[in-house]
Amino acid sequence: MTRNVITFSKNVFLPLTTVCRNRCEYCCFRTPVTEHCIMQPVKAEHTLACGAGLGCTEALFTFGERPEEEPGFERWITQAGYDNILQYCHALCEKSIDAGLLPHTNAGVMTFEELEYLKPVNASMGLMLETTADIPAHRNSPGKIPEIRIEMIENAGRLQIPFTTGLLLGIGETMQDREESLIVIRDLHKRYGHIQEVIIQNFCPKPGTPMSGRQEIRFDEMCAVIRMARDILQEDVAVQVAPNLADAASLIPCGVNDLGGISPLTIDYVNPGHPWPQEDELRRSAGNYILGERLCIYPQFIEKGWFSHELEPLINQLVKHLSGQETVS
Ligand code: SF4
Numbered sequence: 001m002t003r004n005v006i007t008f009s010k011n012v013f014l015p016l017t018t019v020c021r022n023r024c025e026y027c028c029f030r031t032p033v034t035e036h037c038i039m040q041p042v043k044a045e046h047t048l049a050c051g052a053g054l055g056c057t058e059a060l061f062t063f064g065e066r067p068e069e070e071p072g073f074e075r076w077i078t079q080a081g082y083d084n085i086l087q088y089c090h091a092l093c094e095k096s097i098d099a100g101l102l103p104h105t106n107a108g109v110m111t112f113e114e115l116e117y118l119k120p121v122n123a124s125m126g127l128m129l130e131t132t133a134d135i136p137a138h139r140n141s142p143g144k145i146p147e148i149r150i151e152m153i154e155n156a157g158r159l160q161i162p163f164t165t166g167l168l169l170g171i172g173e174t175m176q177d178r179e180e181s182l183i184v185i186r187d188l189h190k191r192y193g194h195i196q197e198v199i200i201q202n203f204c205p206k207p208g209t210p211m212s213g214r215q216e217i218r219f220d221e222m223c224a225v226i227r228m229a230r231d232i233l234q235e236d237v238a239v240q241v242a243p244n245l246a247d248a249a250s251l252i253p254c255g256v257n258d259l260g261g262i263s264p265l266t267i268d269y270v271n272p273g274h275p276w277p278q279e280d281e282l283r284r285s286a287g288n289y290i291l292g293e294r295l296c297i298y299p300q301f302i303e304k305g306w307f308s309h310e311l312e313p314l315i316n317q318l319v320k321h322l323s324g325q326e327t328v329s
Contacts, residue, residue: 004290005257005289006256006259006282006285006286006290007258007292008258008291008292009294010057010261011056011057011104011262011296012048012060012263012266013267014266015269016038016044016063017085019031019067020064020067021069021143022108022140023140023141024138024141025138025140026203026209027206028208029270030064033067033070035076040080041092045092047265048099052099052101054265056263056265057102057296057322058123061105061107063089063107066108066109066143089118093105093118100314102123104122104126104164105126106126106164108127109148110152111152112158112159115155116159119159123162124164124196124298124301125163125164128199129150129153129166130166130171130181131171133172133181135173153188154191156192156194157188157193160192160194162196164195164197165198165199166197166198166240169222170202178225179228182233185198185233189234194306196300196301197258197298198240199241200225200240201245204216204271222251226239226251236300239258241259241260242271243276243281243282244274244275248282248286259285262277264278295318295319297315
């Protein structure tokens with residue numbers, strides 16, 4: 001991938017459950033257990049079919065971490081026909097492949113065995129490191145202990161899973177913490193070669209959360225972190241910003257070369273007040289750079305064959321499709 005290309009992907013976002021064992025102080029995604037706390041299979045399958053019809057290539061399964069630890073959740077997942085959320089996710093990943101979308105799962109912290117279970121049906125997976133710092137915003141979130149997250153990213157490397165991670169900026173960490181977090185990611189990639197992109201995401205305060213009054217990170221600070229990321233991370237790791245949260249056009253010159261996933265169908269359930277820009281807006285943001293659509297598995301991992309037999313026909317088909325559009329794949 002050359003530096004004068006800015007990439008993005010087209011996805012549908014499926015929040016399989018909003019129940020989560022953590023209590024991050026900036027979160028507006030998490031909800032208590034209710035009879036509506038699980039995305040129903042029929043709705044999920046409808047979303048997959050509509051997304052494929054609209055030209056999406058990725059099904060993004062993002063949901064609360066270890067919801068089974070929350071009292072009452074088990075009843076609803078059992079009623080949906082599954083033992084646990086990861087089993088449900090696995091089944092929907094299979095449906096997604098059938099529908100023509102490559103699954104990418106971000107289920108929070110998972111064990112080596114759980115990653116191994118989901119790997120054959122996922123083209124890539126992700127977990128935001130967020131920060132290596134111990135911060136008050138995470139005091140009631142056992143899954144946000146940095147060592148636990150680093151261990152999972154390391155396990156994904158051992159399993160050769162093309163991986164997305166990133167930093168969340170403005171949640172109580174210092175510039176030094178950000179540098180340390182980037183160094184940790186760089187070192188993991190040095191050992192396992194599995195990090196395909198690092199999201200530099202700015203925290204946006206949400207009404208009704210304990211951090212609703214917190215200042216957002218300043219533009220110059222955000223730019224400095226992107227430059228630092230570009231300096232620290234290896235050349236083959238993309239630096240991504242979320243174009244619905246930040247001014248992509250102004251940040252691209254700082255070293256951004258990916259704009260993440262946008263959707264023509266589903267909202268950003270984690271940041272519901274921030275609609276996705278559409279493709280023509282991204283093209284305007286890219287300015288003189290070439291805007292190229294990519295898959296959720298980056299080209300270097302397709303070349304290395306880091307995917308399962310289950311995914312091979314679909315990856316080949318989508319690569320061919322994107323090449324036909326004269327975009328990068
Ligand atoms: S882990 Fe994610 S879903 Fe759970 S409370 Fe934290 S931000 Fe919300």
